[in-house]
Amino acid sequence: MANLLQFSRSLNRRLFPLIFDSRCLMAAAPTTIHLQSKREIFSDEVLGVDRFVQLRQQVSQRFGKQKQIFFERLGEHIADDKNAILSEDLKNLLFLCENSVDHIDLLKRTIDKFEKQNESLRFGLFQFGPVVMRLARHLNNVDMAMWIFNPVGFFYFSFIMFNQ
Structure with missing residues (x-):
């Protein structure tokens, strides 16, 4: 692991040198840039999974022992x-699943039924696609994530609208 890290650093130094020629910067001396931080674009915080987990815990506490009955x-x-399936029922199911x-x-059956009953009301509804993706990430369920990208249904459209 240490060798891989050293190789990665040496490769980055060769591809992206941190010292720039003074002629390019119009400065009297070479300039050194020290990178102090990094940002991960697929971290739980950026994707909103951490907030999803908090809400999930709150809903789970609210339901308590009644989850199985639900x-x-x-x-x-x-x-x-x-x-008819109410959006609140679907939200609760997402947080309890x-x-x-x-x-x-x-x-899946709830989503399909909810989708069929609300076909004409695509706009103005709560966008469930991103929430279901957060659930799939939290559960580490790749099959569920791939099911969401089925090009039929409001999850596909809500995912597109979410990323515009």
């Missing part, structure tokens, strides 16, 4: 075609 009732609610097959399946 999952069961939501599953029954989805089974009936006459029932664990990395289990049952929870992920319930989430």
